[in-house]
Amino acid sequence: MAVTNDFQPPTVIGTADREPNSEGWYNGPVSISWWAEDNVDGVLPSPAPVTLGTDGSDQFASSDSVCDAAGNCAVGQYGPVNIDSSPPAISPVLDSSPNDAGWFNQMPTVSFACADALSGIASCAEPATVGEGGDQAVEGNAVDVAGNEATAQSAGLNVDLSAPLVTDLWLSVSPVSMAQDTVVGADFLDELSGVVGAEYFVGADPGAGAGQVMLVDEGEASATITGGLLSPGVHNLGVRVVDAAGNWSDTVTISLVVYDPTGDFVTGGGWIVPGGDFSDSGDDLPGLDGSSKANFGFVVKYRNGASTTPDGNLQFVYRAGDFRLHSESLEWLVTNPTMAQFQGTATIDGLPGSYRFSVQAIDGGRNGADRFRLRVFGLADDPLADSATYQASGDVSGGNIIIHRR
Numbered sequence: 001m002a003v004t005n006d007f008q009p010p011t012v013i014g015t016a017d018r019e020p021n022s023e024g025w026y027n028g029p030v031s032i033s034w035w036a037e038d039n040v041d042g043v044l045p046s047p048a049p050v051t052l053g054t055d056g057s058d059q060f061a062s063s064d065s066v067c068d069a070a071g072n073c074a075v076g077q078y079g080p081v082n083i084d085s086s087p088p089a090i091s092p093v094l095d096s097s098p099n100d101a102g103w104f105n106q107m108p109t110v111s112f113a114c115a116d117a118l119s120g121i122a123s124c125a126e127p128a129t130v131g132e133g134g135d136q137a138v139e140g141n142a143v144d145v146a147g148n149e150a151t152a153q154s155a156g157l158n159v160d161l162s163a164p165l166v167t168d169l170w171l172s173v174s175p176v177s178m179a180q181d182t183v184v185g186a187d188f189l190d191e192l193s194g195v196v197g198a199e200y201f202v203g204a205d206p207g208a209g210a211g212q213v214m215l216v217d218e219g220e221a222s223a224t225i226t227g228g229l230l231s232p233g234v235h236n237l238g239v240r241v242v243d244a245a246g247n248w249s250d251t252v253t254i255s256l257v258v259y260d261p262t263g264d265f266v267t268g269g270g271w272i273v274p275g276g277d278f279s280d281s282g283d284d285l286p287g288l289d290g291s292s293k294a295n296f297g298f299v300v301k302y303r304n305g306a307s308t309t310p311d312g313n314l315q316f317v318y319r320a321g322d323f324r325l326h327s328e329s330l331e332w333l334v335t336n337p338t339m340a341q342f343q344g345t346a347t348i349d350g351l352p353g354s355y356r357f358s359v360q361a362i363d364g365g366r367n368g369a370d371r372f373r374l375r376v377f378g379l380a381d382d383p384l385a386d387s388a389t390y391q392a393s394g395d396v397s398g399g400n401i402i403i404h405r406r
């Protein structure tokens, strides 16, 4: 063997099978191949490629040892290499919770929590607000610096922002005597979650959720109201419904007339000046001049508590307008110590058909003025709800209104 003066080991250069991404990361195994040469021997056989397959940063690959003919050896090194093959973690986070029935009644926002232990998070889905609809899903994406992606979704989101609507409201018996019950019923509509509850109140509104519970069954809400639990009078009856998301409908009201068939009795007579200084606003009669008198007389009473409608009659004459009204039938009468209200049908001389009328009669007692107000309606109108065709009102002169208490 010839003696040489070669003391210089070979050079071993590693080359990766591909470039990392622009952030310097691989998201999978990297194979390093080697090239060796020597100052004397020239190109040497390459060591076997080395694969870096483990996640981690700042990794180095080493080749097998390469020796030249003079016995100088070298080991190639390649690095640092950053490998992250694990997807990031992502999970949806809701800013509010649905109710027990699984519904939101406000639009929830889904945010995403993203984390990555090795290369870090490059992008994380923006928060998304969920609009109205059933069984909705929001999907979000996370990408780590190495380019691994992960997806998460928040599914089964039910959002109902639409309040139900009460479309019809009725009473099975109206007016109702203090000896009777009446059923209040309501029809309704709702989008999305559906109506699950209903309530009513009589008198002052206690606020949504604080009323009397109604039965909801087969698209209808109902409750039985006991007339004997209410005082005689015209009561405000309100009904509203709530959907599964907790949206309350607007309150729909009707008048509930409760009468005492053993107690109510009112008489009156005298004159008023319709459209005059002591009239309510809105008086309207044929030939109304604001100074002529109108005469009236009435007696209305329940007889022996046997009938559900009162007996009696009403006459009203306004000569200035040739307007003469006569009651045909009476529907109900309610009184309290200072006011009576009654309602019925009437004819008007010279006009075809029948009309409905309502009277409010105030007994001022010994010191105050008595007042009388007549309103006249079309036969199909509801005097408790619709606007009047004619109206006459004023302080009573030349007579008296007396509410009789038995």
Ligand SMILES: [Ca+2]
Residues within 6 Å of the ligand: 006, 007, 008, 009, 010, 038, 039, 040, 041, 068, 070, 072
């Ligand atoms: Ca050498």
Ligand SMILES: [Ca+2]
Residues within 6 Å of the ligand: 084, 085, 086, 087, 088, 116, 117, 118, 119, 120, 144, 146, 148
């Ligand atoms: Ca990762």
Ligand SMILES: [Ca+2]
Residues within 6 Å of the ligand: 160, 161, 162, 163, 164, 190, 191, 192, 193, 194, 243, 245, 247
């Ligand atoms: Ca709804």
Ligand SMILES: [Ca+2]
Residues within 6 Å of the ligand: 363, 364, 365, 370, 400, 401, 402
């Ligand atoms: Ca009086």
